[in-house]
Amino acid sequence: MSIAKTYNPREAEKKWYSYWMEHGFFRSTPDEREPYTIVMPPPNVTGVLHMGHMLNNTIQDVLIRRARMQGKNACWVPGTDHASIATEAKVVAMLKEQGIDKKSLSRETFLEHAWEWKEKYGGIILKQLEKLGASCDWERTKFTMDPDLSEAVIDTFIKFYKEGYIYRGVRMVNWDPQGKTALSDEEVIRKEVNQKLYYVRYQIKDSEEYIIIATTRPETIMADTAICINPNDERFTHLKGQSVIVPLINREIPIIEDEYVDMDFGTGCLKVTPAHDLNDYELGQKHNLEVIDILNDDGSLNEKAQILIGEDRFIARKKVTNLLEEAGQIEKIEDYKSQVGFSERTDAVIEPKLSMQWFCKMDKLAKPALEYVENGTIKLIPEKFFASYKHWMLNVKDWCISRQLWWGQQIPAWYNENNEWVVAKTEQEAITEFNQQGKSSSNLLQEEDVLDTWFSSALWPMSVFDGVRNPDNTEFNYYYPTQDLVTAPEILFFWVARMIIMGHDYTQKPPFKNVYLTGIVRDKMGRKMSKSLGNSPDPIELMEQYGTDGVRVGMLLSSPAGNDLMFDISYCEQGRNFANKIWNAFRLVKGWETTEAPATESQKNAAIWFENRFNQAVSEIDEHFSHYRLSDALMAIYKLIWDDFCSWYLELIKPAYQAPIEKETHETVKVFFEKILTLAHPFMPFLTEELWHDELFKKREEKDCIIVAQYPVVKDFDIRLIKDFEIVQQIISEVRSIRNAKGISPKIELPLAINAAGIDFETHRETIIKLANISTLDLVNEKIQGAVSFLAGKSECFVALEENIDIDAERERITKEIEYLKGFLISVDKKLSNERFIQNAKPEVVQNEKNKKADADTKLKILEGSLLNLS
RNA sequence: GGAGAAUUAGCUCAGCUGGUUCAGAGCAUCUGCCUUACAAGCAGAGGGUCACUGGUUCGAAUCCAGUAUUCUCCACCA
Secondary structure, rough: OOOOOOOHHHHHHHHHHHHHHOOOOOOOOOOOOOEEEEEEEOEOOOOOOOOHHHHHHHHHHHHHHHHHHOOEEEEEEOOOEOOOOHHHHHHHHHHOOOOOOOHHOHHHHHHHHHHHHHHHHHOOHHHHHHHHOOOHHHHHHHEEOOOHHHHHHHHHHHHHHHOOEEEEEEEEEEEEEEEEEEEEEEEEEEEEEEEEEEEEEEEOOOOOOOEEEEOOHHHHHHHHOOOEEEOOOHHHHHHHEEEEEEOOOOOEEEEOOOOOOOOOOOOOOOOOOOOOOOHHHHHHHHHHHHHHHHEOOOEEEHHOOOOOOOOOOOHHHHHHHHHHOOOOEEEEEEEEEEEEEEEOOOOOOOOOEEEEEEEOOOOOHHHHHHHHHOOOOOEEHHHHHHHHHHHHHOOOOOOOEEEEEEEOOEOOOEEEEOOOOOEEHHHHHHHHHHHHHOOOOOOOOOOOOEOOOOHHHHHHHHHHOOOOOOOHHHHHHHHHHEEEEEOOOHHHHHHHHHHHHHHHHHHHOOEEEEHHHHHHHHHOOOOOOOOOOOOOOHHHHHHHHHHHHHHHHHHHHHHOOOOOOEOOOOHHHHHHHHHHHHHHHHHHHHHHHEEOOEEEOOHHHHHHHHHHHHHHHHHHHHHHHHHHOOOHHHHHHHHHHHHHHHHHHHHHHHHOHHHHEEHHHHHHHHHHHHHHHHHHHOOOOOHHHHHHHHOOOOOOOOOOOOOHOOOOOOOOOOOOHHHHHHHHHHHHHHHHHHHHHOOOOOOOOOEEEEEEEOOOOOHHHHHHHHHEEEEEEEOOOOOOOOOEEEEOEEEEEEEEEOOOHHHHHHHHHHHHHHHHHHHHHHHHHHHHHOOOHHHOOOOHHHHHHHHHHHHHHHHHHHHHHHHHOOO
């Protein structure tokens, strides 16, 4: 029988994923065990797996698999998000391709198309997550527009409305002219843009004089309703109370005064356009200015502009500039950099626009959500994000929750024929409500707008367990609050904060205990990986190439929480190589014939050492996990397996070529092997499951799978024993190093003599002989003449080489070491003779220095002896 | 403009409340090995004024201040 020399991930991946599914290992139902719950941040239903998802979901899978193996009732709830704007844009684009204009469709027909699209193309990403090994409870898959989740959203709207958090009003909002909807402040991305600053002349009425203003948006001058100057600005004192003529349209507007105007910026004169700028709007409110909105929903000019009607705002900007120039009204044009808002979803330039919207009052709601994080009920990992969380929470603004879209939850508000409105779940209830208020209830129309998608995502940890509609249900009581949330820092406010707010409002509990914020996946040049840059590898292809386990390991090796991850393909290679290393260790153990003989002493000692070393590693790994240092945990496993298990333990017990191994030892190796597989399983689910089922270990029962095997628990270990073995390892390394330096083949046996101090070398005799390839190992009490010597711990070792040793080289080496030790002693002595040190330092520290001195003294004496011995 | 963070080996990063001569890991590099588990490997080796300048301290990669560079978040200056 032959086993492939390299691990082939493909078969194992296919086989085990469906095996796990068929046997229901991912499924979770409430029982007497401790629950461990993660709700997956729902990707957009339009989404396709990218490196960010890969990282994020791998982390979640590692956490959930480990918890499952620790005997917890692990429940990972997957799902998708309806992503109003993105999805609606996709559907509109698709319809356009078919020659259908959204405007020509009724709301119902459009939604039919949208649902059709969703059923057909939506949720590809969930399928892709399977490839990654995601052990979600797929039967719980939710969509934010599922009927029950939608109902939860509507209920919440009504609840918040009744509690006085939701109101409706005309406000300046962020308008996305491409998506044709309002956006929340959080959905606006500000970018620095190279612009022009236009200096435009406005003629003073009944005068030849001009006033010059600076603007970046000349196309809005038709909407100007005042010019504002600073009352303290002496340059303009004579203009107070005058009015000016708006160029091109010759409308008369007043000159007003307000200290808001920065005298040093531009010309010190500001044109006031209340309809198209937030600050101007506020100025307008203060000074009772007229509001002239010259823009249509799509960003083109309307008839109020009087000129260039129907032109897009950016074309209009150019044309207005030309017209102004022709009219001699442009003083100058300067280059200018400024921040411009873009839509997070469509990337269109945001237009401040005055419109009627629904808002959620945030200040009161935010308070308890801040407290949770402040008092540690919810932990942010890493903590550094607390500062910005706090800042946002303290300065939170009201949340614009209405969107002028169809795809989403339609706001449950109803208008009667007099345009009066009530909030009610159904039309029937609305009628009742109107009647109670003594108002007309005929010709009711439901509010056209839908709710912000984040309004529904905010309920996610509750709504997936139906906890909003039915808070007393068993599942909700069992799984909520959830344990860990793994997500990107970018949506800390969008999502995390709002989940905490809603969770608290409903349950008086936080929705989760820990928030692990992953980094951003960047390319080698530090650029964020994105589709538009084309610098992101396709995770699916990566997994094809390196194996899923390899890519998982690669991603996690380099991603401390909250730090961005500079992704490089070589990490995946490292992951693949690691998988292959385990595979080959398995081949070795698998290939051994056994003999009935009992284990040898050295094998037993090796086993004792590895057991202790293993327990030490388990402690370290546990510690890393408790701080969510997944990459450190993984590295500890990597080293335990590669170095300790393969390079030391296996080499140590390995029988001679084609010789059988003692059965007792073989059994022990197998036990260790199973243990390290369980440690590795959360990171490398496929390989470990594949090996677990090999008959080398045993015939497994149908449900005896590593995915539910017992995860190693923290146990005591003997640090002394491990340290002693380190000395042995050092001796072996030194002998190999001597070989290397002298060009002596590893096949040639060398004699070794040890002047042992403090360690029982008999225990390790066989080990040293075997791994360092020693012919004779003598324990001596004196120095050996003409041998190369070195110090391991406090034991001096001698290798007598057949050819003459290079005395000068040896002398130099030893002298160097002596000098080092002397320097060391000087520094220690300096400390110890410093009274202030003795007085101020902790007693342990002082004692430690004393011990160091004693150690160094011993070593120094040995080395000085060696030096004498050479001459 | 405000806030936060970072700067340690060629690369990616550890280094927790100052205390081994403290400078570490992985990868990469170099040298020697096709030693029958693994060349996706084995053995060995080299490599860093801990960004800079001051300060606190018996003692600083670690604490403080300033400087430089970089990043992130927030913010309405036309």
